[in-house]
Amino acid sequence: MTQVLTFVRSRQGKTVIGFFAAVVVIAMFYAAQPQVTQAVLSSTIRHSTPLILGALCGLLCERSGIINIGIEGQMLMGAFMGYMVNVWTGNLILAVLASMITGALLGLLLAYMSISLKLNQVIGGTVLNILAVGLTGYFYMVGLTTAGKLTTFPLGPLAKIPLVGPVLFNNGLITYLAFVLVFVLQIVIYHTRWGLRTRAVGEHPHAADTLGINVIANRYINTMIGGSIAGLAGGFLTLESVGSFERMMTNGRGFIALAVMIFGNWKPFGAWGAALLFGFAIAMQTQLNFMGINIPHQFVGMLPYLLTIVVVAGIVGRARPPAAEGVPFEKE
Amino acid sequence: METETTSQNRGFLRVLWQTIGVPIGAIVLALLFGVIILLISGANPLNAYAALFQGAFGNSTAFVRTLEKATPLIFSGLALTIGFKAGMFNIGAQGQLIMGAMAAAFIGFAVEGLPWYIHAPLALIGGALTGALFGMIPGVLKAFTGAHEVITTIMLNYIAINITDWLVGGPLQDRTTEILLPRTPRIFETAMLTQRRLVDQGIIYIILAAIVVFIVVYSIKKWMDWKEAGNDVRSFFTAYRSQFLLMLLPIFLLGLYILDFLHIGFLIAVIAAFILWWMLERTTIGFEIRVVGTNIHAARYAGIRVALIMILTMFLAGLMAGLGGAVETTGVDMRYEPGFNIGLGFDGITVSLLGKMHPLGTIPAAILVGAMKAGANTMQFQAGIPAEIIDVIQSLMLFFVAAEMIVRYVLRMRKDGTEISLTSGWTK
Numbered sequence: 036m037t038q039v040l041t042f043v044r045s046r047q048g049k050t051v052i053g054f055f056a057a058v059v060v061i062a063m064f065y066a067a068q069p070q071v072t073q074a075v076l077s078s079t080i081r082h083s084t085p086l087i088l089g090a091l092c093g094l095l096c097e098r099s100g101i102i103n104i105g106i107e108g109q110m111l112m113g114a115f116m117g118y119m120v121n122v123w124t125g126n127l128i129l130a131v132l133a134s135m136i137t138g139a140l141l142g143l144l145l146a147y148m149s150i151s152l153k154l155n156q157v158i159g160g161t162v163l164n165i166l167a168v169g170l171t172g173y174f175y176m177v178g179l180t181t182a183g184k185l186t187t188f189p190l191g192p193l194a195k196i197p198l199v200g201p202v203l204f205n206n207g208l209i210t211y212l213a214f215v216l217v218f219v220l221q222i223v224i225y226h227t228r229w230g231l232r233t234r235a236v237g238e239h240p241h242a243a244d245t246l247g248i249n250v251i252a253n254r255y256i257n258t259m260i261g262g263s264i265a266g267l268a269g270g271f272l273t274l275e276s277v278g279s280f281e282r283m284m285t286n287g288r289g290f291i292a293l294a295v296m297i298f299g300n301w302k303p304f305g306a307w308g309a310a311l312l313f314g315f316a317i318a319m320q321t322q323l324n325f326m327g328i329n330i331p332h333q334f335v336g337m338l339p340y341l342l343t344i345v346v347v348a349g350i351v352g353r354a355r356p357p358a359a360e361g362v363p364f365e366k367e
Numbered sequence: 368m369e370t371e372t373t374s375q376n377r378g379f380l381r382v383l384w385q386t387i388g389v390p391i392g393a394i395v396l397a398l399l400f401g402v403i404i405l406l407i408s409g410a411n412p413l414n415a416y417a418a419l420f421q422g423a424f425g426n427s428t429a430f431v432r433t434l435e436k437a438t439p440l441i442f443s444g445l446a447l448t449i450g451f452k453a454g455m456f457n458i459g460a461q462g463q464l465i466m467g468a469m470a471a472a473f474i475g476f477a478v479e480g481l482p483w484y485i486h487a488p489l490a491l492i493g494g495a496l497t498g499a500l501f502g503m504i505p506g507v508l509k510a511f512t513g514a515h516e517v518i519t520t521i522m523l524n525y526i527a528i529n530i531t532d533w534l535v536g537g538p539l540q541d542r543t544t545e546i547l548l549p550r551t552p553r554i555f556e557t558a559m560l561t562q563r564r565l566v567d568q569g570i571i572y573i574i575l576a577a578i579v580v581f582i583v584v585y586s587i588k589k590w591m592d593w594k595e596a597g598n599d600v601r602s603f604f605t606a607y608r609s610q611f612l613l614m615l616l617p618i619f620l621l622g623l624y625i626l627d628f629l630h631i632g633f634l635i636a637v638i639a640a641f642i643l644w645w646m647l648e649r650t651t652i653g654f655e656i657r658v659v660g661t662n663i664h665a666a667r668y669a670g671i672r673v674a675l676i677m678i679l680t681m682f683l684a685g686l687m688a689g690l691g692g693a694v695e696t697t698g699v700d701m702r703y704e705p706g707f708n709i710g711l712g713f714d715g716i717t718v719s720l721l722g723k724m725h726p727l728g729t730i731p732a733a734i735l736v737g738a739m740k741a742g743a744n745t746m747q748f749q750a751g752i753p754a755e756i757i758d759v760i761q762s763l764m765l766f767f768v769a770a771e772m773i774v775r776y777v778l779r780m781r782k783d784g785t786e787i788s789l790t791s792g793w794t795k
Contacts (some may be wrong), residue, residue, distance in 0.1 A: 073718050101565040104517060131672055157517060161716060169758030174408065290521045293404045333533035340529075341520040348520075 050308075065198050075318050076202045081276065083314025084213050085110065088268035089292025090306040091220055092138075095261035096145075097301060098224060099254045100237040100359045104160025105145055108167035113138040113269025115171040118280040120179065121273070125182035127343050131209065131270050138266020139259045141167070146258040150251055151352065153363035164289075169182045184278035185209065207275040211266060221303040225297075234256055237357035240364045250364050263338025265289070287340070294343040301356060309346075316342050326362060376476035390721045390728075392774040393767035394735065401760040405752065414750045422745025423738035429745075433701060433716040434633050435736030437730075439464070439708070443715025444504075444693025444722060444729035445643055450516075451648060451724045453680040454660035459505060459520025460688040461712025464525030467498035467689025469531045471696040472703035472716035473539060486557040490636075491693045498683045498689015501527065506681025510674035516557045516681070524712070532705055541702070550704035560631045560698040575621050637689065638732060644726035656680055688712060710758075717765045721734025736761065 042048040065072045088104045094104040103109075115135030120129060141163055148159035185207040191206040203214075224230040232253060235243040242252045268288070273280050295313055299305030320335045402412040423433045443460045447735025459710060471494030478486065505519040532549070541552040585687035593603050604611075620637060623629045647653035659668045659676045667673055700707045718736055739761065743754035767774055 042595065116508055148766075148770060152773070158720075158765075158769045161456075161458070162762060162769060165716070165758070165762035165765055168762075169762045170404075171756060172755035173404070173759050174755055175755075260701040287521060287525050290518055292516055294522075331533050331537060333529040333536075337526050337529045340525045343522045344508070344514070344519050347518050348508045 060083040062196075069198070071322070073198060073201060074324050075197070075306055075315075078318035078321060079311060079314040080202060080206065080210065081314070082317040083310040084210050085093035085135045085271050085276075085288050086292050086313050087217065087270040087307055087310035088209075088213050088271065088309055089289050091216055091303060092261040092265035092268070092296040093293050094140075094224075094299075094303065094306060095220070095257045097232075097266070097296070097357055097360055098237045100232045100240060100357060100362065100363045100364070101146065101254055101258050102160065103142075103145060103261060103265075104157050104266075104293070105141065105167075105257070105289075106160075106292055107287065108141035108143045108160070108165070109138045109262050109265035110269035110272070110285045110289050111164075111171055111283070112141055114273040114284060115167075115175070115265030115269070115280055116266075117270040118179075118273040119174075122179045123310030127182060127185055127274060130274055131185075131267070134266045134274070135263040136266070141266070142259040142262020143255070143263065146255045149258075149363065150254050153365075156361050158302055162314050167281060171280075175280060175282060179281060181212055184273075185275040207271075209271040209275045211259050212267065213271075217303050217307045224303065224321035225329030234357070237359055240359050240362075241367065244364075244366065246357040250251040254364070264308065268292075291339055291343050294346050297356075298346045313339055313342060378392060382592070386723065388778055389771050389774050390723065392778050393411075393764050396479070396774065396777065397760050397763035400763045401756065404759055405597050405756065408416070410752050412748065415746055415752050415756070417467015417738065418746040418749040418752075419578055419742035421749075421786070422742030425745075429741060431629070431660065433738045433741040434629055435737075436749055437648040437733040438630070438636050439691040439695045440714050440718050440733035440736050441633075441710045441729050442687050442694065444718030445640060445715075445726060446688035446691070446712070447715040447720065448718035448726055449643060449647070449656070449680055449687065450684045450722050451719060452660045453656045453676060454663065455506075455509070455516050455677065455680060455684075456680065457502070457505075457520055457684045458713070459502060459523050460684070460715045461708075461710070462520070462524035463498040463502040463685040463688035464692040464695075465531055465708050466495035466501045466527050466692065468692030468696040468700070468708055469534060469551075470494045470497035470701045471558075471693035472551045472554060472700075475558035475697060476552045478558075480557060481557055483557040485611065487556065487560055489560045489563040490554070490697050491690060494693025495686050495690035498692060499686035502688060503678060503682045507646055509681075510677040511565060522725070528705070531703065535703060535705060539703075548704075551702050553702045554697065558697055559701060560694065563590050566719075570741045571621065571625060575618070575625075578617050579644045584617075586611075586717070609750070626790045632698040635690070635694060636733075639690065640726045640730055643683075643687070647726060651655075651714040654675075668673060688715070695741050714761065717768075720768045726788065 043052065061076070063071065083331060089110060092106055092109070093103050113134035116137040117130045120133035121130035124130070125248040139171040145156075145159055145163055145180070148154040148162065149156040187205050187207050189200070190211075208211045222230075224233065232243065232248050235246075236248060236250050236253045243253075244250050269285065272284060272288075275283070291313060292309065292310075295309040296306050298309035299307070299310075320332075323335050398416070405415055406708070422429055424430055443464060446460040446463065447457055474490040474493040475486075478489070485733040496541040501523065504515045505514070506521060508514040508519050509516050535548045535551055539551050540547060541550050541553055589607060590603065593606075616637075620634060622628065624631070624634060647656065655666070655676050656670045658669065658671060659673055659680075663673060665777075666676075691711065695708060695711070696703055714736055718729055718732045721732035721735065722730070740756045743757045746752050746756075747754045
């Protein structure tokens, strides 16, 4: 009995209980209104995908000690390059790769600024954001024809499960990739040598350096991999969600992703839960309009942003970011 | 004596170079990279820059437009600068600016029957205070919960866009025209900052006379002190050179204004920059703000109420941005319309860093960025190059000015040793 109680009080216990509570609530809604529930949940997944990818990017960078404010810019450039390669080659897989490479290159630039030039990392990220807005705005042309977008494909028998199937197992390529990445990063960060080293570099780079870990290389690589994931998030927007590019189409998602990362306590699974919550808030926006509830759409549109502020204000005091974050590494 | 003066001159030049070397180097490097981008997109860089320059400084109309474009940038640059001084990165200048612009427009068209000398200042003050209150929110959040201002201010930017969109599409929409557009009605004549009126009233000449009298009295007093101390006559001018140059600035500006080269908003912006400079450098509050920005732990240890200073800083930053929006509405746009003020707040980042985070430095930096904005349209018409190239060059400028090391390496310059923390990590 006491064991049960301790489990319930523990962090894991709360997560498990929260998960089951959510499942029960969803099941009840599904019983009452299957169509609406399914629509809302599908929309939640769709809206949470760029957020979780952005959050994973931030998480990788910050775990190694680099603050990445430039996720927004990496997403935007990734979205743009994915779109352009789609236009040029008509090959969607190449387009996805292009958006990832673009993100990685911007990650390299951020790493160069914050590691080699020892620039203030927040300013460095802002440079990325403004650069992305400028470059995409300058090179963007209206009315290019694309080779369509990534279509959804059901994952065999899994997609036949009621509710869960259509929501989780009938998606596009990048959404599946996002699911996989959450698990991969959880394992990489907590159960591999690379992850252990990354965490050490983010917490105490000098100790890590003493043990022979190459701090600089670790930070460069993590920031670049993170950048490629953010680029993938951009690719999701142009190649899977919308199918075309618009100026400044990321609309603050890169920053919301940072809030998602903080809310998720710098952990992949935590970030996933947070991303789903944010995705749900965005999904409700469209659903409320469909249901004919008469609130000006701008107020509903504010929801994710307000939620971000609440999360950042309510959580940051208690959350514990990697200790060496934002501090340039200088070998002693 | 001769050698002493030259060495002093050389010292002056060196200080000048140390101060403006990096921004100028950054501008040149950004323009060079701009050449590469123009070449990639198949445009002729020479034509592009020639058109850009002509559109910004080619004739008096162009120059007036440059100063007009620079006006809101001075304000948003100040909004960033004061934040940087306290170690806070206020990306929310954009939101604060549009809230100020909206409030000024509301006061401009909703209040009727006031004389202009009450109505126009009322609109400005209303806009400034709205911006200040909106800017205070991230200050309060940071002071009491530790929420990082970068995220909260960006989120508040989006919230500000949603609020103003709702207002211009609903309660405050202009319903006087046939086709309903999402914008407010035009503000009344009395709220507009049209400049000739001030000249006609003769007030401007009174101000000019007052400044001249002040300068004369001030110089005579300094001169008496100088002679009393028994110093050399010639070195008097060397010692007070910078002060004299500074004092000539308002006369020069008023002259431009009288000759119709300037809209009053620019004057207000310059005055605001001077007031902020004086506040930061010469008052206790300014000192406390700078201490919080330099070392927050030392500030706490010294008994400075850090929370209060953070809130005050963001209040002042919002005040500047809001005033910028209000000046833009009452001086240029004459109504609030979404899309009129796009990017003005974000340009403040470039302006502030180009101005080396000095309140007075924002003025030349804003004129430079304003010149690019003014020239961008000419460039688009004459050379057929999308105006967005300006954003690219601007972000490159930001990059190079932030990456001082690169510029210093290119210019073979040494470090001048002044560094402040621009902003903090996630936690305090």
